[in-house]
Amino acid sequence: MKLIDKLYERSKKNMAVCLGLDTKEAFLPEYISDMDISLGEKYFLFNKAIIDATKDIVACYKVQIACYEALGMDGLNAYQKTLKYIRENDGIVIADIKRGDISSTAAMYADGHFKGDFEADFITINTYMGSDAISPYFDYLKNGDKGLFVLVKTSNPNGHQIQDLETKEDKKVYEIMAEYVDKWGEDFVGECGYSAVGSVVGLTYPKEFLDVKKYMPKAFFLIPGYGAQGGTGKDIAEIFKDDICGVVNSSRGIISAHKGKVEDETFTTLTVKAVKDMQEDIGKWL
Numbered sequence: 001m002k003l004i005d006k007l008y009e010r011s012k013k014n015m016a017v018c019l020g021l022d023t024k025e026a027f028l029p030e031y032i033s034d035m036d037i038s039l040g041e042k043y044f045l046f047n048k049a050i051i052d053a054t055k056d057i058v059a060c061y062k063v064q065i066a067c068y069e070a071l072g073m074d075g076l077n078a079y080q081k082t083l084k085y086i087r088e089n090d091g092i093v094i095a096d097i098k099r100g101d102i103s104s105t106a107a108m109y110a111d112g113h114f115k116g117d118f119e120a121d122f123i124t125i126n127t128y129m130g131s132d133a134i135s136p137y138f139d140y141l142k143n144g145d146k147g148l149f150v151l152v153k154t155s156n157p158n159g160h161q162i163q164d165l166e167t168k169e170d171k172k173v174y175e176i177m178a179e180y181v182d183k184w185g186e187d188f189v190g191e192c193g194y195s196a197v198g199s200v201v202g203l204t205y206p207k208e209f210l211d212v213k214k215y216m217p218k219a220f221f222l223i224p225g226y227g228a229q230g231g232t233g234k235d236i237a238e239i240f241k242d243d244i245c246g247v248v249n250s251s252r253g254i255i256s257a258h259k260g261k262v263e264d265e266t267f268t269t270l271t272v273k274a275v276k277d278m279q280e281d282i283g284k285w286l
C-alpha cells in the first residue's frame with residue numbers, strides 16, 4: 001500500500017487527527033521536569049509517553065523541528081529518536097521542516113530528511129522559490145513511500161501580505177501556488193485518488209480553503225490552525241463535506257492539555273481526552 005493511501009485510511013479511521021509534537025519545556029509534566037537528565041532526554045521521554053498512549057487513535061504525528069533545533073545537538077537527538085520511535089511503532093510522521101532552496105541545496109534537504117538519521121515519511125516544503133525547490137524530491141516519491149506537503153495558504157495572521165496579492169492573471173498568489181501543486185502532484189496519485197504531493201492550508205481561513213481546494217482536487221491537506229489558533233470542527237465541516245481530504249493538526253491544544261492538572265505519569269489520560277474531544281468536535285459536523 002502506498003503511503004498516501006495509508007494516511008488516507010488512517011485519517012478516515014481516526015477522524016483526521018494529526019498530533020503535533022511541538023514539545024517545549026513548559027509542557028513537561030513535573031515528574032519529567034524533575035528528572036536529572038538533559039532537556040532533550042526529557043523531551044523524548046515526554047514524546048514517547050504521548051506516542052505510547054495515542055498511537056492507535058491518531059492518523060499521524062507532526063514533529064516541529066524548530067522546537068528541537070532550539071536545543072542544539074541535545075534537541076536534535078530527541079528529534080531523531082522521536083521520528084524513529086513513531087516509525088518503529090507503525091506510525092506515520094510528518095516532519096515540519098518547511099524547507100525551500102535552489103535545486104542543488106534542495107537535493108541535500110531531500111537526502112537529509114527522507115533517509116538517514118532524520119528520515120521522515122512526509123516533510124513540509126516551501127516552494128515560494130519555484131519548481132527548483134520541489135523537483136529534487138520527486139525521485140523519493142516514485143516508490144510511493146514518501147510524501148510532501150507544500151505551503152499554499154498558511155494559518156498565520158500576516159500570510160495574506162504576500163499570499164493574497166492579486167496577480168496579473170486575476171488570481172491570488174496562493175491560487176497560483178495551488179495550481180502548481182496540482183501539476184507537481186500528477187505523477188504521484190494513489191489508489192485513494194490523492195497525490196503524495198499534498199498541500200498545507202490553514203484552518204484559520206475556511207472560505208479561502210474552499211477556494212483553494214478547487215485548484216487542486218487531488219491534493220491531500222495538512223491543515224494547521226485547529227485549537228490554539230482558533231480553528232474548530234465547524235470550520236472543517238464544509239472542507240470535509242465530500243470526503244475526509246486531509247489531516248488536521250493540533251499541537252499545543254493536545255500536548256499541553258494536562259498542564260496544571262495532572263503532573264505525574266498519568267498525564268497522558270488528558271492527552272488521550274484531548275484527542276478524543278477533537279475527534280468528537282470534528283465528527284459531529286460530518
Ligand SMILES: O=c1ccn([C@@H]2O[C@H](COP(=O)(O)O)[C@@H](O)[C@H]2O)c(=O)[nH]1
Pocket residue numbers: 020022064096153154155156200201202224225226227228229249250251252253
Ligand atoms: O500555516 C501553518 C503551517 C504550519 N504550522 C505549524 O503547525 C503547528 C501548529 O501548532 P498549534 O500549537 O496547534 O497552533 C506549528 O508547528 C506550526 O509551526 C502552522 O501553524 N501554520
